Amino acid sequence: MIRYSIGDRIMIGCIYLLLTLLAFSTFYPFWNALAISFNAGLDTAKGGITFWPREFTLENYSIVFQDSSLLRGFGVSVARTIVGTVLSILATSIFAYGMTKRELIGHKYYMLMGIITMYFGGGLIPTYMLIRNLGLMNSFWVFIIPGLISVWNMIIFRTFFKGLPVGLEESAKIDGSGNWGIYFRIILPLSGPVIATLALFTAIAHWNDWFVPSIYISDENLLPIQTILRQTLLSNISVTQMSGLDSASLARLEQMKNVTSKSLTMATMMVATLPIIAVYPFVQRFFVKGVLIGSLKE
Amino acid sequence: MARTTVTKGTANHTPMLKPKQRLGIRMMKQWDIQLMVIPALVLIFIFSYIPMYGVLIAFQDYKVGHNFFSNPWVGFKHFESFFHAPELYTVMRNTIVISLLKFAIGFPAPIVLALMLNEVRLMFFKRVVQTITYLPHFMSWVIIGGLVTTMLSVDIGSVNGVLVGLNLVEEPINFFSIPEYFWTILITTNVWKEIGFASIVYLAAIAGVDPHLYEAASMDGASRFKQIYLITLPTIMPVVIIFMILAIGSLLNAGFEDILILATNPGLRSVSDVIDTYVYRIGISNFRFSYATAVGLFKAVVSVIMLTIANAIARKSGNSLW
Structure with a gap:
């Protein structure tokens, strides 16, 4: 047993205090937003909601769940997350399996071609022009196709596949399986952990993306919930700025509207956050593993 | 290239x-x-x-309806007009100041957190702190922006509630209308969002420290602080240096999503406009494709030069990327 001196005890006491403060400051904004989302909109306006709603109501959520554009946005987010993740993981892992083959002619050049893209890119404007020329503006596929292949994930998959026992592949070959058969029947079923880790990160990136739709999508039916939420927040802010300029009565009127919607906005925000919070406790072990795979590669 | x-x-x-x-x-x-x-x-x-x-x-001078081959070549015209643009000073100053602040505070913060977590012997407490602090990393900037604007809001914000409640200020502060506060808000939010997740790598490196070293040191009478300073830190130094090189290489990435989300008030532009947001505004909103691309290319070239210099310095210390 290690014995602590007085100085050590003071230091450790400070550490516990600082960590508690950090955890509280991270937890509180989420909890506060949750409390506001369950509070009656007009009452929220008076301020002072901290840990618990003062006038508890489910009205904000019932408005959110009746708003057809929000529901559609939620649907678009779910669709792009599922389709994007499945296709990207499938395409990237097939690419990675092909790249494990030593006999693959040109594999060194293929690898170089991939790695260069990790360090250099065309930047925002040339990419924007390309997407426009390809006719992907206002198309669901702009969410899926440009990010289908991730060189970074390919390298992680490839490292994992190379670590699998060679014997399995050889015995399958003797049984007459081709490379594609081996990939689907042997490699894919053995890669559960790495697929789970990379799928998780890909899915979260899809769910959280608001920027790509904000520049490529003008059709409101195709906007995911994050982009809709951003527009809602923006309109809230502009109302606040306007109310500062206008005459007193108008300002009060605007403020009433504005804060009514603040509880609503928090409810929308909670709905957009919910899928991540819901899977978060179960996947923690995966993402710790994931970040370590990534850093070991470096 | x-x-x-x-x-x-x-x-x-x-x-x-x-x-x-x-x-x-x-x-x-x-x-x-x-x-x-x-x-x-x-x-x-x-x-x-x-x-x-x-x-x-x-x-080139990009014209609608032309392609890459038929636009007229204009040499360095767009680079020159950027160097003479009235925004040049603001954009460059903001880019450099914001990225230096992010580096100076955002880089050491997760290391300090990892070192502190390593001293915690109560496993339950440690796990709770980790679970909570990793969470914001997985949230989009839209959500984070919504949380920050709610916390700092004039009428319902908890921060103003505390400040007024403790009589530290008389009137609630409208944080997002005062340029002086913007950098603090931006840096704090960034550190707050990423500190937990970024500490994972350092915690893993700390886990690799040989426990015998600590035993020997404590028998020699070294305090916990001295053990951190003389054993833990030197052991994780190679990891720290590699991440430092990567951070220096992306020093001109002062931020993009975070600034777009947090600086919605155009009145903040004097402190919030950085190269990337400038390229976005000029290119996507004003359709000046050639000029915006030139500004973006200028940034990319400077970044490569900085990464090369950082790597050359690191090579002298024996830890380089290539």
Whole structure:
């Protein structure tokens, strides 16, 4: 047993205090937003909601769940997350399996071609022009196709596949399986952990993306919930700025509207956050593993 | 840069030709594995290499209806007009100050957190702190922006509630209308969002420290603080240096999403406009494609130079990326 001196005890006491403060400051904004989302909109306006709603109501959520554009946005987010993740993981892992083959002619050049893209890119404007020329503006596929292949994930998959026992592949070959058969029947079923880790990160990136739709999508039916939420927040802010300029009565009127919607906005925000919070406790072990795979590669 | 490499790639296929069979025939014979990689390479070519080639419009005058080949060449005209632009000073100052602040505070913060977590012996407490502090990393900037604006809001914000409640201020502060506060808000939010997740790597490195070293040190009477300073820190130094090089290479990435989300008030532009948001505004909103590409290219070139210098310095200390 290690014995602590007085100085050590003071230091450790400070550490516990600082960590508690950090955890509280991270937890509180989420909890506060949750409390506001369950509070009656007009009452929220008076301020002072901290840990618990003062006038508890489910009205904000019932408005959110009746708003057809929000529901559609939620649907678009779910669709792009599922389709994007499945296709990207499938395409990237097939690419990675092909790249494990030593006999693959040109594999060194293929690898170089991939790695260069990790360090250099065309930047925002040339990419924007390309997407426009390809006719992907206002198309669901702009969410899926440009990010289908991730060189970074390919390298992680490839490292994992190379670590699998060679014997399995050889015995399958003797049984007459081709490379594609081996990939689907042997490699894919053995890669559960790495697929789970990379799928998780890909899915979260899809769910959280608001920027790509904000520049490529003008059709409101195709906007995911994050982009809709951003527009809602923006309109809230502009109302606040306007109310500062206008005459007193108008300002009060605007403020009433504005804060009514603040509880609503928090409810929308909670709905957009919910899928991540819901899977978060179960996947923690995966993402710790994931970040370590990534850093070991470096 | 991209174009030369591609040509080099194709040209270098020639020495791989063995006299017995033509390359094409040999590739056809392994069509099954070539089919696994070629579609992916085509996608990489389209979505990564064509935009790299598209950077050439920085040296052209882009006209609607023309393509990369038919635009008139104008040399360094757009670079010159950026160097004479009235926004140059603000944009460059903000980029440098914001990225230096992010580096100076955001880089050491997760290391300090990892060192502190390592001293915690109560496993339950440690796990709770980790679970909570990793969470914001997985939230989009839209959500984070919503939380921050709510916390700092004039009428319902808890921060103003506390400040007024403790009589520290008389009137609630409208944080997002005062330029002086913006950098503090931006840096704090960034550190707050990423500190937990960024500490994972350092915690893993700390886990690799030989426990015998601590035992020996405590028998020699070293305090916990001295043990951190003399054992833990030197052991994780190689990891720290590698991450530092990466951070220096991206020093001109002062931020993009975070600034777009947090600086919605145009009145903040004097402190919030950085190269990336400037390129976005000029390019996507004002359609000045050639000029915006030139500004973006300027940034990319400076970044590569900085990464090379950082790596050269690190090589002298024995830890380099390449």
